[in-house]
Amino acid sequence: xxxxxxxxxxxxxxxxxxxxxxxxxxxxxxxxxxxxxxxxxxxxxxxxxxxxxxxxxxxxxxxxxxxxxxxxxxxxxxxxxxxxxxxxxxxxxxxxxxxxxxxxxxxxxxxxxxxxxxxxxxxxxxxxxxxxxxxxxxxxxxxxxxxxxxxxxxxxxxxxxxxxxxxxxxxxxxxxxxxxxxxxxxxxxxxxxxxxxxxxxxxxxxxxxxxxxxxxxxxxxxxxxxxxxxxxxxxxxxxxxxxxxxxxxxxxxxxxxxxxxxxxxxxxxxxxxxxxxxxxxxxxxxxxxxxxxxxxxxxxxxxxxxxxxxxxxxxxxxxxxxxxxxxxxxxxxxxxxxxxxxxxxxxxxxxxxxxxxxxxxxxxxxxxxxxxxxxxxxxxxxxxxxxxxxxxxxxxxxxxxxxxxxxxxxxxxxxxxxxxxxxxxxxxxxxxxxxxxxxxxxxxxxxxxxxxxxxxxxxxxxxxxxxxxxxxxxxxxxxxxxxxxxxxxxxxxxxxxxxxxxxxxxxxxxxxxxxxxxx
RNA sequence: GGUCCGUUCAUCUAAGGGUUAGGAUUCAAGAUUUUCAUUCUUGCCAUAGGGGUUCGAAUCCCCUACGGACUACCA
Numbered sequence: 001x002x003x004x005x006x007x008x009x010x011x012x013x014x015x016x017x018x019x020x021x022x023x024x025x026x027x028x029x030x031x032x033x034x035x036x037x038x039x040x041x042x043x044x045x046x047x048x049x050x051x052x053x054x055x056x057x058x059x060x061x062x063x064x065x066x067x068x069x070x071x072x073x074x075x076x077x078x079x080x081x082x083x084x085x086x087x088x089x090x091x092x093x094x095x096x097x098x099x100x101x102x103x104x105x106x107x108x109x110x111x112x113x114x115x116x117x118x119x120x121x122x123x124x125x126x127x128x129x130x131x132x133x134x135x136x137x138x139x140x141x142x143x144x145x146x147x148x149x150x151x152x153x154x155x156x157x158x159x160x161x162x163x164x165x166x167x168x169x170x171x172x173x174x175x176x177x178x179x180x181x182x183x184x185x186x187x188x189x190x191x192x193x194x195x196x197x198x199x200x201x202x203x204x205x206x207x208x209x210x211x212x213x214x215x216x217x218x219x220x221x222x223x224x225x226x227x228x229x230x231x232x233x234x235x236x237x238x239x240x241x242x243x244x245x246x247x248x249x250x251x252x253x254x255x256x257x258x259x260x261x262x263x264x265x266x267x268x269x270x271x272x273x274x275x276x277x278x279x280x281x282x283x284x285x286x287x288x289x290x291x292x293x294x295x296x297x298x299x300x301x302x303x304x305x306x307x308x309x310x311x312x313x314x315x316x317x318x319x320x321x322x323x324x325x326x327x328x329x330x331x332x333x334x335x336x337x338x339x340x341x342x343x344x345x346x347x348x349x350x351x352x353x354x355x356x357x358x359x360x361x362x363x364x365x366x367x368x369x370x371x372x373x374x375x376x377x378x379x380x381x382x383x384x385x386x387x388x389x390x391x392x393x394x395x396x397x398x399x400x401x402x403x404x405x406x407x408x409x410x411x412x413x414x415x416x417x418x419x420x421x422x423x424x425x426x427x428x429x430x431x432x433x434x435x436x437x438x439x440x441x442x443x444x445x446x447x448x449x450x451x452x453x454x455x456x457x458x459x460x461x462x463x464x465x466x467x468x469x470x471x472x473x474x475x476x477x478x479x480x481x482x483x484x485x486x487x488x489x490x491x492x493x494x495x496x497x498x499x500x501x502x503x504x505x506x507x508x509x510x511x512x513x514x515x516x517x518x519x
Numbered sequence: 520g521g522u523c524c525g526u527u528c529a530u531c532u533a534a535g536g537g538u539u540a541g542g543a544u545u546c547a548a549g550a551u552u553u554u555c556a557u558u559c560u561u562g563c564c565a566u567a568g569g570g571g572u573u574c575g576a577a578u579c580c581c582c583u584a585c586g587g588a589c590u591a592c593c594a
Binding site: 020021022024054055056057059060118121122125126129136137138140169171173186189192193194195198199200202203205206207208210212213214217232233234235236237238239240260262263265267268270271272315318319320322324325326328345346347348349350351352354355357358359361365399400401402403412427472473474475476477478481482485487488489490491492493 | 520521522523524525526529530531532533534541542543544545552553554555556557586587588589590591592593594
């Protein structure tokens, strides 16, 4: 065992992971899950979670995307230890601000013979690509083609110096070695092997003076002392390049461990989950709503759609990970305690909007009532309803289990805030027979005599009253409900009466008797 | 096309050679709730196919099929 391995295992090197999104738009739930798994892994091991913005492609930069990413992580309860906003010992955490760092490392690779300058323009390469395609072949910039192309391997040193001297644009490419088997253990998938003969000479440093992802991520992960790279499966094909880069830099001893997360797939059909799926099937694919700065299109978000943060996280955590037990409701603390990479699956998970709704319903029943009130008050305000917290708290307590989303609290309990505007016709047809108005009127008079206006007492008194009258309970209760709420829904009748108060309850019965035309 | 990864109920998944293949969601039926919801009970439904290895395979190996990712001076 090498000393470094010894050190790694026994000295309990501090675990450091990073979430490294590109600010090209809103974070997709796949990205949120990647962030979550990184975060859970870091916290489980008492390590650090960093946010690094990979904005090396200026052409794809989208204003507001970076802020969106941070706000989304904030909403999710994923706290960042080091990042562009938080700062930290390895600042800056935005790659565009680290531009100068990469040039030297690229040069180091050229000097050591692991990379070379290439002067072919993007247009020239496009021509070669389409020509190859026309012949049914694929053009690859690699060990067989590079000698026929324009680069510091095919040119003399003087020619290169001249081109660089006169300001020709160039890129720096990795010189992929011949006949090498690159083998690496992925913590989720086990051993993966690649033959370098199948790989190409990837661009490491672009002609605009920016590094590509490949160079920047390896350099930064090294500099930032990242111990574990946990990223999406789409990166697996570039793993051999990254491993080779660590070796070329002489950083093999501190190379991080790699784990590639399975993809999140469409609910139906083929392929990975996309924004279109959400639009078509009516569920958000983004944590927060997003307005495209160019088109002005607005995409819905979990937060705005009334999903609860903890339920959203719980649902995401189970997409690809499982605890090995039958528990499925987890707080963030429980997720942290239970999360291990060993229990992350290898196969892609189809996203299930139905299960997501189920989770939300579960959390509607579990979330602290105060929190629900906090979310619901603005919705009331938007409807122009001014009311006090105490009433809202009571209402939330009574209707929460009937709701899947926060906004449904209104559908299930609007009658606590305003008298019903109309009466459900189906229920009227079913319950409002000719003799009902008179019975309701009697009930109103009975209510007027009740002294202790409190659900349990009221129920008892009301029951004896109805029994004494010899009325049918089912008819009475349902008709009474119709008077109070306008339909056939809502919590216990006597609970409703209790909150509405004696006068209002009576008033609603009287109004109903006036307004409802017997079927 | 090439490289790599994957494949257990419709969906999320458990079972790392020996279980009637377990749980959850959805759906259906019933009980409770004099509405609805909750809760509870029950039911339907799976090891992609074919070969091995083994006393014994969802589990290990091979082939096929299917799915996916990647194949840019994007990440």
